Each structure stands twice: as C-alpha cells, then as structure tokens.
Amino acid sequence: MTDIYPSRIETTPQLIDRVDPVVHGPGTPGPLTAAQIEAYDRLGYLAVPSLVSADEVAAIDAALDAWTRDGAVRGLSEAITEPSSGALRSIFRVHDLHPTFHGLAADARLRDAARQILGSDVYIHQSRVNLKPGFSGRDFYWHSDFETWHVEDGMPRMRALSVSIALTQNYHVNGPLMLIAGSHRLYVACVGRTPADHYKASLKKQEYGVPDPDSLRTLVERGGIDAPIGPPGTAVFFDCNTMHGSNSNITPYPRKNAFFVYNSVENRLLDPFCGLSPRPEYIATRTGIPVPAHR
Amino acid sequence: MTDIYPSRIETTPQLIDRVDPVVHGPGTPGPLTAAQIEAYDRLGYLAVPSLVSADEVAAIDAALDAWTRDGAVRGLSEAITEPSSGALRSIFRVHDLHPTFHGLAADARLRDAARQILGSDVYIHQSRVNLKPGFSGRDFYWHSDFETWHVEDGMPRMRALSVSIALTQNYHVNGPLMLIAGSHRLYVACVGRTPADHYKASLKKQEYGVPDPDSLRTLVERGGIDAPIGPPGTAVFFDCNTMHGSNSNITPYPRKNAFFVYNSVENRLLDPFCGLSPRPEYIATRTGIPVPAHR
Numbered sequence: 001m002t003d004i005y006p007s008r009i010e011t012t013p014q015l016i017d018r019v020d021p022v023v024h025g026p027g028t029p030g031p032l033t034a035a036q037i038e039a040y041d042r043l044g045y046l047a048v049p050s051l052v053s054a055d056e057v058a059a060i061d062a063a064l065d066a067w068t069r070d071g072a073v074r075g076l077s078e079a080i081t082e083p084s085s086g087a088l089r090s091i092f093r094v095h096d097l098h099p100t101f102h103g104l105a106a107d108a109r110l111r112d113a114a115r116q117i118l119g120s121d122v123y124i125h126q127s128r129v130n131l132k133p134g135f136s137g138r139d140f141y142w143h144s145d146f147e148t149w150h151v152e153d154g155m156p157r158m159r160a161l162s163v164s165i166a167l168t169q170n171y172h173v174n175g176p177l178m179l180i181a182g183s184h185r186l187y188v189a190c191v192g193r194t195p196a197d198h199y200k201a202s203l204k205k206q207e208y209g210v211p212d213p214d215s216l217r218t219l220v221e222r223g224g225i226d227a228p229i230g231p232p233g234t235a236v237f238f239d240c241n242t243m244h245g246s247n248s249n250i251t252p253y254p255r256k257n258a259f260f261v262y263n264s265v266e267n268r269l270l271d272p273f274c275g276l277s278p279r280p281e282y283i284a285t286r287t288g289i290p291v292p293a294h295r
Numbered sequence: 296m297t298d299i300y301p302s303r304i305e306t307t308p309q310l311i312d313r314v315d316p317v318v319h320g321p322g323t324p325g326p327l328t329a330a331q332i333e334a335y336d337r338l339g340y341l342a343v344p345s346l347v348s349a350d351e352v353a354a355i356d357a358a359l360d361a362w363t364r365d366g367a368v369r370g371l372s373e374a375i376t377e378p379s380s381g382a383l384r385s386i387f388r389v390h391d392l393h394p395t396f397h398g399l400a401a402d403a404r405l406r407d408a409a410r411q412i413l414g415s416d417v418y419i420h421q422s423r424v425n426l427k428p429g430f431s432g433r434d435f436y437w438h439s440d441f442e443t444w445h446v447e448d449g450m451p452r453m454r455a456l457s458v459s460i461a462l463t464q465n466y467h468v469n470g471p472l473m474l475i476a477g478s479h480r481l482y483v484a485c486v487g488r489t490p491a492d493h494y495k496a497s498l499k500k501q502e503y504g505v506p507d508p509d510s511l512r513t514l515v516e517r518g519g520i521d522a523p524i525g526p527p528g529t530a531v532f533f534d535c536n537t538m539h540g541s542n543s544n545i546t547p548y549p550r551k552n553a554f555f556v557y558n559s560v561e562n563r564l565l566d567p568f569c570g571l572s573p574r575p576e577y578i579a580t581r582t583g584i585p586v587p588a589h590r
Contacts, residue, residue, distance in 0.1 A: 171520075175542060216430070217547045246545075250434050
C-alpha cells in the first residue's frame with residue numbers, strides 16, 4: 001500500500017498537497033451554519049464563543065476539580081505530569097473515565113458538528129483534559145496532529161477533527177491555542193525516524209514529527225497565526241492537519257480545556273505507518289464505538 | 296543605614312508599600328503630555344506607539360544586523376546566549392559599544408522623557424538589545440528590576456526607569472512584554488539568599504529575587520496584565536519597580552528590542568544590599584556620566 005502522507009522517512013522536509021477533502025460529504029445535516037462550514041473549510045478551524053454556557057462550564061469544572069483532588073487519578077497511566085514540577089498536566093481517555101466527559105463527548109453541539117464535517121458516523125479517537133497551570137504552563141511546539149496519528153497510530157486519511165472546549169477564560173496572555181490559518185491544506189513531511197515507545201516522552205516534549213522552520217515560515221506567510229480568545233465555554237473545532245501550538249503561560253491564569261478528537265468510522269486505524277507497535281488505547285483507540293445521539 | 300526595601304532576607308514573602316514617588320519633581324519640562332505623565336504615574340508604564348519612525352527603526356535594525364553578523368560580538372562578555380541553542384539572546388552596554396545605540400540613548404524623545412519623569416539629570420544604568428528569536432524564544436519570568444538592582448547593585452531608591460524600543464512588530468502571539476498595571480506601588484520582598492556571582496546564571500534563568508505566586512496573584516487582581524502591542528518603533532516606558540515578564544515565542548516572528556535604563560544622578564549606586572561584591576560595570580555601571588542633550 002502506497003503511503004500518500006509519508007513522513008519521518010526522507011532526510012529533507014517536504015510540503016505535500018492534501019489529497020483529502022476538509023468537509024466530507026457536504027450536505028450532512030448538523031448544527032453548523034453554511035457560513036461556519038465555509039470558514040472551517042477555508043481556514044482549517046472554527047471558533048465558537050460560548051458554545052457551552054457559563055453554567056455548564058461551572059458544573060464541568062467542579063466535577064473536574066473533585067476528580068483531580070482525588071489523588072488516585074495521578075496513579076493512572078492516563079495521567080501526564082509536568083517534567084519539572086510534577087504538576088498534573090493532562091488526563092487522557094476522559095470520555096471513558098468520567099461521566100461528565102462521557103456526556104460532553106455525546107453532546108449534539110460537538111458530536112453532530114463532527115458528523116456534519118466528517119460526513120459519517122464518528123467515534124472518539126482520543127480525549128483528554130489539559131490543565132495548563134498558571135505561572136508554569138510550558139509551551140507546546142507547532143505540530144499537525146494528523147502527522148503523528150498517521151505515522152504512529154496508522155490513521156489512513158485526513159478525516160478527523162478536534163474540538164477544544166475552554167474551561168477557563170482564554171486571554172491573549174495565558175498561552176492560548178494558536179493555529180496557522182490554511183495550514184490544513186499542506187502536509188509537512190518531517191525528518192527523523194520515530195524511536196520505539198516514543199509516546200512516553202512525546203506527551204511531555206515532542207522531538208520527532210517536528211516541522212522544520214522553513215515549512216512553518218511558509219505556512220505562516222500564507223495564512224497568518226490566529227489565537228482565538230474568549231470566555232469559558234468557547235469551542236475551537238480544528239482539522240486534524242491544522243498546524244497548531246501554544247506559548248508558555250507565566251500568568252496566574254490557568255488554561256484548562258477539554259479536548260475530544262472525532263474520527264470518521266470510515267477512517268479506522270491501520271497498522272502504524274512507521275512500522276512500530278501501536279500506541280496504547282488511551283492515546284489512540286482501535287476499539288471505539290460510534291458516539292450515539294443520546295446516552 | 297536602614298534598608299527601606301529589604302528583600303531575600305526573610306523566610307516569607309512580604310508586600311511593602313513604595314516609599315518613593317513615581318514622578319519625581321513634577322513640573323520638569325519634557326516631551327510627555329500631562330495625560331501621559333498621569334497615566335505613567337498611575338499604571339507604572341506608558342506605551343507610545345511609533346515613538347521612533349519606521350525609517351529610523353529600519354536604520355537601527357540594519358546597523359544591529361551588520362554588527363551581530365560579525366562573529367566578534369559573540370566573544371564579548373556583554374553577549375548573552377540561549378542556554379539550549381547557543382543563539383545570541385542579548386548584548387549589554389550597547390550605548391557604549393555601538394554609535395547607533397549611543398545616539399538613541401541621547402535622543403530627546405527618550406532622554407528628555409526620562410529627565411521629565413525622574414526630575415533630574417540622568418545617566419544610563421544599563422542598556423542592551425534583546426534578540427528574542429523566532430521559534431525558540433524562551434519565557435522570562437515575572438520580576439521587578441528594582442528588586443535586583445537594589446539587592447545586587449545597591450540602587451538606593453526607586454528613581455529609575457526603563458525604555459524599551461521595539462525593533463520588530465509586537466504581536467499578541469510573539470511573547471510581548473507583559474506588565475502588571477499598578478504593581479509599581481508595592482514592593483515584593485522575595486525569599487532566599489543571593490549566592491555569589493549569581494548574575495552569570497540569572498541573565499539566562501532567574502532563580503533568586505523571584506516573586507512568590509500569592510504576591511503575583513494579588514498584584515494581578517489589583518491591576519490586571521497589559522501587553523502593549525504595536526509596530527516597530529513602539530516605545531514602552533516603565534518604572535523600575537513595575538512587575539513585568541514575557542511568555543515564550545514559538546512563532547516565526549522574532550522579538551527584538553533596544554532597552555535603556557535611565558537612573559537619576561541623585562540615585563547613584565551604593566554597595567549592594569545583599570553584602571556581596573558589585574556586579575560588572577556592563578550590567579550596572581558605577582561610572583556613568585549624565586546623558587547630554589546632544590552628542
């Protein structure tokens with residue numbers, strides 16, 4: 001089988017044109033307007049301020065606080081801590097681990113929007129909460145999620161998207177998600193072979209699948225950088241190949257969000273394209289069932 | 296002699312009221328308007344978009360590029376490099392080392408504004424250019440310059456100010472200078488004794504004179520965080536005790552600025568309040584002459 005999105009193979013970086021559509025099966029009904037769909041298609045992302053109400057966010061946040069205060073969560077393999085401080089940074093597979101996030105993943109505002117863009121039934125490829133603490137939130141370098149999901153997880157095509165739901169206010173100054181507009185149209189093939197068990201370190205600091213400066217400069221010159229800000233409950237939908245990252249956060253304002261990756265059921269994982277063993281289920285599931293309309 | 300601004304002595308942090316005025320000898324003539332002086336007094340900083348014209352910035356930047364392309368500058372003790380990449384990060388004492396910055400320090404728009412605020416003749420306590428490169432610009436944690444200048448350099452009173460001249464566009468996303476409005480009214484006494492020769496590491500990563508999270512939270516709740524953005528040539532004047540810092544910069548946009556600290560000639564350095572030897576002249580001069588009106 002020919003790999004149409006090869007990466008970490010050549011010794012020089014490449015910019016490859018995207019083969020797949022961004023909006024699949026146009027006409028699938030859903031909550032997004034035609035203008036929202038058009039913007040998503042063109043930019044590779046769509047920010048929706050206050051998609052989730054302040055009251056709902058308060059309830060989600062309270063549930064999360066109660067859960068993370070329980071020391072047991074730190075013992076899970078799904079829990080990722082900061083290399084230096086040991087502070088809890090992310091928890092994976094939250095849609096399976098906690099009823100609040102189970103419900104949020106099935107919420108029509110997220111799930112039906114994902115179906116509308118991906119043109120099929122969807123399942124949760126990955127979910128997590130990110131707890132970027134105040135004062136010491138580290139930066140997260142530019143990356144295309146698809147590059148990693150393709151190479152390390154065997155995701156065959158670009159038919160997945162992420163939704164980030166802000167649980168805290170996103171300011172300009174607290175390290176908000178940055179996206180390069182239009183970057184979803186080009187695939188940056190990176191250099192360097194993937195080592196085995198790379199994921200254990202890569203969740204803390206990325207060293208493989210890192211795009212080169214020249215490719216990044218090209219993408220930024222074409223589309224510019226956007227960093228949607230907004231109140232808690234603001235959603236950002238973005239394509240699996242949209243280049244994104246975030247700066248550090250020395251402010252006292254934490255940056256927390258819940259994060260769901262929806263993949264088309266017609267885009268199930270194959271063997272990883274790097275030839276290594278698959279990553280664990282909690283990072284890239286191979287057994288996900290379609291998210292039902294109501295649970 | 297009683298130390299009215301003790302720091303790095305007690306084992307718990309303290310918030311101490313400022314004793315000194317912010318605008319000294321009001322009525323000193325100068326280029327700033329009454330409204331600008333009032334804002335500076337109240338907030339502890341003043342941003343002036345395009346204080347220096349685009350043409351002037353282009354000439355300054357060209358001179359700086361030519362200078363730093365010359366490998367010799369890296370060999371100077373005044374040159375500071377990034378711990379990880381080895382990239383040039385700052386050059387100190389630029390007002391003495393290069394005619395372009397010599398001229399800029401004496402420019403009436405800077406020098407006379409400093410005289411107007413400080414109410415006396417002024418000399419350059421410290422100068423530098425900061426070259427925060429694209430892709431890998433590190434964050435710089437919150438600090439009051441005065442805390443360090445007082446403890447490590449023996450600056451007796453709060454009668455100094457900094458002017459930062461942006462040589463590149465300041466965006467929200469490329470790690471702009473952040474200031475806590477109104478923080479100049481409170482002095483955060485920090486914990487931890489200063490080790491000898493601290494400055495060699497502190498120019499790369501600060502470990503002493505670091506304000507505690509509770510004090511920072513208090514300051515931010517009182518005044519909020521501002522991060523002036525603007526075109527090249529934008530100036531930010533800020534008081535020596537204004538709490539400031541910056542997040543990292545993963546964007547391709549470098550963040551370069553020229554930086555001059557003006558101190559009142561009536562506020563000359565004493566022995567360091569920490570009891571250690573003075574830091575080098577290029578960091579804190581004891582021999583600075585008043586900046587003349589024209590050179």
